[in-house]
Amino acid sequence: MAVRTLLGLLRPWQQFRTTIITLRGKTLVEHGCARSMSTDTTTDNLTLSLDSKTGIATLEMHRKPVNGLNLEMLTDLNIALEKAENEKSCKGLVLTSGLPKIFSAGLDILEMYQPKPERLAEFWRTLQNMWMRLYGSRLVTIAAIAGHSPAGGCLMAMSCDYRVMATGKYAIGLNETLLGIVAPFWFRDTMVNTIGHRETERALQLGHLYGADEALKVGLVDHLCDQEEVVKAATEEMSRWLKVNAVARQLSKSAMRQATIDKLVVRQEQDIEDFMTFVQRDAVQKALGFYLQSLREKRG
Numbered sequence: 001m002a003v004r005t006l007l008g009l010l011r012p013w014q015q016f017r018t019t020i021i022t023l024r025g026k027t028l029v030e031h032g033c034a035r036s037m038s039t040d041t042t043t044d045n046l047t048l049s050l051d052s053k054t055g056i057a058t059l060e061m062h063r064k065p066v067n068g069l070n071l072e073m074l075t076d077l078n079i080a081l082e083k084a085e086n087e088k089s090c091k092g093l094v095l096t097s098g099l100p101k102i103f104s105a106g107l108d109i110l111e112m113y114q115p116k117p118e119r120l121a122e123f124w125r126t127l128q129n130m131w132m133r134l135y136g137s138r139l140v141t142i143a144a145i146a147g148h149s150p151a152g153g154c155l156m157a158m159s160c161d162y163r164v165m166a167t168g169k170y171a172i173g174l175n176e177t178l179l180g181i182v183a184p185f186w187f188r189d190t191m192v193n194t195i196g197h198r199e200t201e202r203a204l205q206l207g208h209l210y211g212a213d214e215a216l217k218v219g220l221v222d223h224l225c226d227q228e229e230v231v232k233a234a235t236e237e238m239s240r241w242l243k244v245n246a247v248a249r250q251l252s253k254s255a256m257r258q259a260t261i262d263k264l265v266v267r268q269e270q271d272i273e274d275f276m277t278f279v280q281r282d283a284v285q286k287a288l289g290f291y292l293q294s295l296r297e298k299r300g
């Protein structure tokens with residue numbers, strides 16, 4: 001009981017840190033010294049590297065074909081984010097993709113279609129923890145979006161402090177209603193905090209996917225540039241943010257974001273239950289099945 005009470009005082013992502021190590025036994029493949037992030041860290045799903053001169057880390061996602069966020073990818077993201085967070089010399093993080101034309105296609109729908117309940121719960125908890133970690137990061141976080149970024153991909157981008165997007169035919173937004181599902185409250189809150197209540201209300205109901213120009217207009221992204229320039233532009237912007245007093249900036253960020261994070265902290269278990277009940281409904285399973293089929297048929 002005492003242990004449980006003590007655990008209750010820890011933030012969910014602090015509890016989770018033990019969970020992934022003890023339950024999943026997952027370790028990253030390290031190239032170089034394990035105690036310092038001076039060298040690259042690579043998994044099947046991502047690479048984390050730190051430029052020791054600038055203190056800027058780059059987290060590049062590369063899970064083929066579309067950076068779909070499955071349990072393993074989310075676990076790797078959590079480990080990588082924690083690693084960057086804990087590395088003293090790391091000041092900022094550029095989140096990007098190594099896949100052409102895709103930032104992230106959002107949640108891997110196969111995790112939600114005909115799921116095994118135990119894995120479904122772990123999947124959702126790992127996503128919650130990833131969001132809390134990224135949204136609440138002490139680091140300056142900038143998303144370099146050189147491709148499509150629907151749903152969970154948009155959530156990740158919105159969780160950063162600044163977004164650079166490539167001009168072109170890419171789409172970003174919370175399109176959950178197009179799949180017959182509903183963006184959970186913390187997805188919605190993150191969007192409200194980014195583009196405001198009225199625009200979120202419209203976008204969520206329509207499942208609207210914004211083109212780059214429109215995304216810039218409503219403030220869903222902050223800067224547009226050529227596809228090849230996206231990471232460079234993100235890094236340049238980062239250097240501006242890194243000139244600000246770090247403690248003052250972090251406190252300001254936390255003052256703006258912590259209440260939103262705390263809403264999930266106190267409702268985390270209920271949110272997992274809600275998600276599981278909703279996703280396993282026959283009508284939702286049917287809708288997800290149709291959506292997967294339509295994605296496959298699109299390829300012909």
Ligand SMILES: CC/C=C\CCC/C=C/C(=O)SCCNC(=O)CCNC(=O)[C@H](O)C(C)(C)COP(=O)(O)OP(=O)(O)OC[C@H]1O[C@@H](n2cnc3c(N)ncnc32)[C@H](O)[C@@H]1OP(=O)(O)O
Pocket residue numbers: 065066068101102104105106107108109110148150151152153175176179181182183184274275278279292295296298299
């Ligand atoms: C109470 C709360 C309840 C529920 C809340 C749940 C919140 C959900 C959040 C989400 O993130 S849901 C996921 C939403 N994502 C999408 O709608 C994106 C779907 N994908 C696309 O639109 C396109 O794939 C694309 C990202 C625009 C890329 O297009 P492209 O032409 O480059 O690739 P293609 O469509 O051929 O896809 C290749 C391959 O990948 C499969 N795929 C794509 N997206 C997903 C995905 N999100 N999950 C799983 N699989 C995905 C696609 O079917 C193709 O597979 P194939 O090679 O086997 O045909």
